[in-house]
Amino acid sequence: MAITPPQEQAQPFEGLGSGVIIDAAKGYVLTNNHVINQAQKISVQLNDGREFDAKLVGSDEQSDIALLQLIKPDHLTQIAIADSDKLRVGDFAVAVGNPFGLGQTATSGIISALGRSGLNLEGLENFIQTDASINRGNSGGALLNLNGELIGINTAILAPGGGSIGIGFAIPSNMAKTLADQLIQFGEIKRGLLGIKGMEMSADIAKAMNLNVQRGAFVSEVLPNSGSAKAGIKSGDVIVSLNGKPLNSFAELRSRIATTEPGTKVKLGLLRDGKPVDVEVTLDKSTSSTASAELIIPALQGPRSATAR
Known part of the structure; x- marks a missing residue:
């Protein structure tokens, strides 16, 4: 997923991220808010090489979720969504994304912990923790079970040295799906x-x-x-x-x-x-204001995009 930044910036891309097709007929793609934040133009490239322009349906900074819709979607395949409440520590997991713009990449690991919070990454935190390798560019990509079903949206890593050390965090699929449904219906999140x-x-x-x-x-x-x-x-x-x-x-x-x-x-x-x-x-x-999704703890970094070219 390539994103064009505001025009006053010289680089052709702000960065790269990943996304998940959750509705093939309507072209809905789930990703992270920080992947598309302030983008003027969003372009989505599929694994088969096809490229689509996309529009932003809505986003939520507190949970770092964004929903896109592909323009004129055609012959897409959507992902099956699993019940993330049924996950157990020790379950196998596969992280799929576009690290450093290299193209679709899969890494494997396990569910290391559930219900992680207090990381000061986002306003709402209830993360799945995994040791499947997640790197910059994986943001918004899928965390899967061994049936190929979506169990989470990869969103952040603990990276004191700047790279993956096997501590990654994903938004549970149930939470992501609930937010996506609200964005489809209302264009915003009603809390x-x-x-x-x-x-x-x-x-x-x-x-x-x-x-x-x-x-x-x-x-x-x-x-x-x-x-x-x-x-x-x-x-x-x-x-x-x-x-x-x-x-x-x-x-x-x-x-x-x-x-x-x-x-x-x-x-x-x-x-x-x-x-x-x-x-x-x-x-x-709720009438509370939206909390910033920017990182507060220096060691906690989102698996953001590789350096823009």
């Missing part, structure tokens, strides 16, 4: 809001609260008149599941809620005084 403040569950909190759980989202405050307040959530509750799926962290809860439309009813599994409680919350609309 849900629970109306709570909290923190990551830890052994210290569990000990202090006499709780037999060390994962989940600890609720420290419930905002008045919020959906959570109306549903009866209380400070001191621990949210351990969302719509029947276990939660590992507050960051994971935040990412899932912020990629769900306002007005949606979600089911939360709580622990209150050590006892399970189920509640249903109608999400409010």
